[in-house]
Amino acid sequence: MTAGVTAGERFRSWADIQANAARGAGGFAALGLGEDDSVALMLRNDFATFEVNFAAGQLGIYAVPINWHFMPEEAGYILADSGAKVLVAHSDLLAQIATGVPKGVKVLVVPTPDEIAAVYGVPAEKRQAPDGVETWDDFVARHAPNTQPPKMARGSMIYTSGTTGRPKGVRRRPSTPEQQQLAAGEAAKYWGIKADPSIVVMMNGPMYHSAPAAYGMGSARLGLSMVLQPRFDPEDMLRLIDRHKVSHMHIVPTMFVRLLRLPDEVKRRYDLSSLRWITHGAAPCAPAVKRQMIDWWGPVINEYYGATETGIVVWHDSQEALAKPGTVGRVVEGATMRIVDAEGRNVNHGEIGEIYLRGPHLAEFTYNNDDAKRREIALGDLVTVGDVGYQDADGYVFLCDRKRDMIISGGVNIYPAEIESVLILMPGVRDCAVFGIPDEEFGEQICAYVEPQSGAAIDATAVRGYLGQHLARYKVPKVVEFSAALPREDSGKIFKRKLRNPYWEKVGRSI
16 A cells, blocks of 8 residues: 555645645755755645645744644744745645735645635635645655755744743754664654554644644655555544554543543544544643543553753653553653743652753754844743642652643632533533633632533532532632533634733733
8 A cells, every 4th residue: 555645535645745846945945945945835625735844844944833723913923033035834724824925925726625725714715825825735846856965954933922922933953874874763752653554644733833833744755555544533533543544643641531522422423443642732631531531442542741941851651651540651761841930949749840941852943033032031041931830759840830821819829720620520511621711819819611512501619619518618610601602713722812811901001
């Protein structure tokens, strides 16, 4: 069987993808692009996503993925900050940000394919390239393949989002061949992806996020068979696993919750025996959710913890998850972690502090055009992304929350993730988000947004009553709001700042 990428009813072999990438690289070189330049992608997961990444890699160009939920101002900022000379975008996404594209940026369009148009409701008039704008396929077809010797890989320059300020581009130095080889070994050890023709990978996380990008491109470089789910849907995921005998996936805890909400008769309808290695990260997973998934899918679920800036630093498997409920694992070989207090001193086992990390073997990074921000997060040669947590006596790490998400009410630290991990298990709750909002007396108070399951009859009193059975009174939110559809990224991650910001804008402060 020829290995390649399946998307809906379409298929493209890796040989064809690599051939197109070589021509794309030839086209970029003809435009004058070379080492340390940038090419931006505003693409959902598609054949062109891999072709553009590979083309950029051949020339030592940074590939800059843009979150395709962004509006003109947000996308325009990244295009300008990264210095992108080319933008490759799906046609409907280009229409979304066209007014924000800086002058002088070469725009190439990928017509929006059937399976993506169907799940996102893209109208016919937005599916094709606008008049006068060249398509990626035409650009590839009219250029000869790149003949330059391969340059040292730059990889993706991912822009990390924060609750305040503009996103920051994580710009790495070129990776040496030795670093690339070590990274491949880590992918095999912690993600299970290696040169094995029996592996079938499903991708449903958007590759503008660092982990799906690394997972997807790592699988692509190995030439593994891959299935693209155009948009996460729990039953459709099961259907694709059954149909394509999927063995490996990278998913997020929100997907677990939505999968577990499926009726038992739906769960039993599909054969999932092909699953061998499920990787998850990016957000804390409630221990009860993890246990239910392992009971259903078997001991195939593995979790890692790290950041765009550090790569994988902590990891554990299913057996450890059951033995240490709530852990994100232990520090992996070659990585370093410190948990410190406000003065930068190491805390004792079991004490909560800010987590500083250094991943193994990754090339050094800075924030594009902002070395000062890079220095701000450093503690020696370690960096923090604002997570707080603790380590037990056996070396297992437990996350409490992000420091910037932590609620301080009356001088007491409250961790939203703890509240969310309880609330998500309430009958009738499909999803939830907890954050701090202004309070004149206590500085902050707790607000919970709840997305009920269809037909569920729950109200604020019921939510507070349920939480009060499981948490201390001071952790029960005073404000409970309901939304039929919480704002979220395609990965399922909730845009919490879109819920939080309006409360703070009214008082003219952010904490």
